[in-house]
Amino acid sequence: xxxxxxxxxxxxxxxxxxxxxxxxxxxxxxxxxxxxxxxxxxxxxxxxxxxxxxxxxxxxxxxxxxxxxxxxxxxxxxxxxxxxxxxxxxxxxxxxxxxxxxxxxxxxxxxxxxxxxxxxxxxxxxxxxxxxxxxxxxxxxxxxxxxxxxxxxxxxxxxxxxxxxxxxxxxxxxxxxxxxxxxxxxxxxxxxxxxx
Amino acid sequence: xxxxxxxxxxxxxxxxxxxxxxxxxxxxxxxxxxxxxxxxxxxxxxxxxxxxxxxxxxxxxxxxxxxxxxxxxxxxxxxxxxxxxxxxxxxxxxxxxxxxxxxxxxxxxxxxxxxxxxxxxxxxxxxxxxxxxxxxxxxxxxxxxxxxxxxxxxxxxxxxxxxxxxxxxxxxxxxxxxxxxxxxxxxxxxxxxxxx
DNA sequence: ACCTATGTGGATCGCTGATCCGAATAATCG
DNA sequence: CGATTATTCGGATCAGCGATCCACATAGGT
Numbered sequence: 213x214x215x216x217x218x219x220x221x222x223x224x225x226x227x228x229x230x231x232x233x234x235x236x237x238x239x240x241x242x243x244x245x246x247x248x249x250x251x252x253x254x255x256x257x258x259x260x261x262x263x264x265x266x267x268x269x270x271x272x273x274x275x276x277x278x279x280x281x282x283x284x285x286x287x288x289x290x291x292x293x294x295x296x297x298x299x300x301x302x303x304x305x306x307x308x309x310x311x312x313x314x315x316x317x318x319x320x321x322x323x324x325x326x327x328x329x330x331x332x333x334x335x336x337x338x339x340x341x342x343x344x345x346x347x348x349x350x351x352x353x354x355x356x357x358x359x360x361x362x363x364x365x366x367x368x369x370x371x372x373x374x375x376x377x378x379x380x381x382x383x384x385x386x387x388x389x390x391x392x393x394x395x396x397x398x399x400x401x402x403x404x405x406x407x408x
Numbered sequence: 409x410x411x412x413x414x415x416x417x418x419x420x421x422x423x424x425x426x427x428x429x430x431x432x433x434x435x436x437x438x439x440x441x442x443x444x445x446x447x448x449x450x451x452x453x454x455x456x457x458x459x460x461x462x463x464x465x466x467x468x469x470x471x472x473x474x475x476x477x478x479x480x481x482x483x484x485x486x487x488x489x490x491x492x493x494x495x496x497x498x499x500x501x502x503x504x505x506x507x508x509x510x511x512x513x514x515x516x517x518x519x520x521x522x523x524x525x526x527x528x529x530x531x532x533x534x535x536x537x538x539x540x541x542x543x544x545x546x547x548x549x550x551x552x553x554x555x556x557x558x559x560x561x562x563x564x565x566x567x568x569x570x571x572x573x574x575x576x577x578x579x580x581x582x583x584x585x586x587x588x589x590x591x592x593x594x595x596x597x598x599x600x601x602x603x604x
Numbered sequence: 605a606c607c608t609a610t611g612t613g614g615a616t617c618g619c620t621g622a623t624c625c626g627a628a629t630a631a632t633c634g
Numbered sequence: 635c636g637a638t639t640a641t642t643c644g645g646a647t648c649a650g651c652g653a654t655c656c657a658c659a660t661a662g663g664t
Contacts, residue, residue, distance in 0.1 A: 214630055214641060215631090216629075240619080242620070251643065251644030253623080254643060256621080257642080317568070321570075353581075362581075364568070365562065365571075369561050372509075374515045375561075381554065382558060385558075390581070410611065410660090410662080436651065436652090438652080441613095446613080447613030448652080449613055449653090452653070452654085453611080453612085456653095458652090
């Protein structure tokens, strides 16, 4: 890659990160190009679609989440491992308002630039789920795709200004449904807030 | 209202219903106007915003759901009443792909044309929840807003092509979390599908 | 039959992402 | 170091969106 091209690419990624943090992933690509003092065509050549831009931007985040899942696979409490990883996933999406919709669309679209990352993430979650199920700590009538969908739904809640205040509490509610709660019926130990 | 205006208004509503059924609530307003052989300005004068159009279109559905909730309030099993009404709500949204996002935005925006309908719906659900809680059949650490958010999240799942196949099953999972399952721990009786 | 208040829709605006292509420039070769 | 070539750039343009304006048509009461 030519030096000026790489410079533009890196600069665009930096600017896109800022813009998305401010306005969410649906920010105007023209805005990003303007703020990077670059033509819109240049942005679109480096990243032909919004998904391609996001994939480049979120690649390290995806890797971090996947790595964390790998580390948790040897934890000695598979239920806590699963729930804490799911919580991390939901928490991570809050940094990229609107990303959930794109990921939900990408998981079944092999053409999407985000497809591979989403599939990897789902597989990582599935492994944690399977381990918890094997230990009898998670209900057995769900699979990795179910967990991915539940996390997506909870992440979407966090994206909706009117519903976001409930997202944390509802995560606990849903977590209590995933776990079989052999220890405690209301799964109080995963609760992070203290509403009645 | 002048007779020709009313004719246009009714015709627009009919055409909009068809178009939304085909393409979801984000269908181009220009398309609706075109298909109704009417200028875009005419559509926008009758319904200044997309929300206003939807409110007019969905008004009878909202009334039906609210009425059903009222009827269920005298049911002799508050838990079944709550869950079956929630299921109706989720099922209803599948007829209007994408409506969930608009409703989630409207519930806290008094300016939205959909605001009143959403608030009414939430209140109806809250009454059914309170009744189930009073009978000790629903967990006590959630309120009407939580249930509204959960239904919205499940409805959103049904809107995502990749996640929709799981929506029915995940409704049961979430329902089992809402109910205290005094009768059966895994709330198997609300399950409608038979996946392992 | 007229007259006015009401309704209409083509034209236009600013915005979106997509695409084209002449101009600019980095990298390479003589 | 200078010339050549392949790459990159970005202004211009296109079709689409919703919003708005206003000259024109017409329904309905007088």
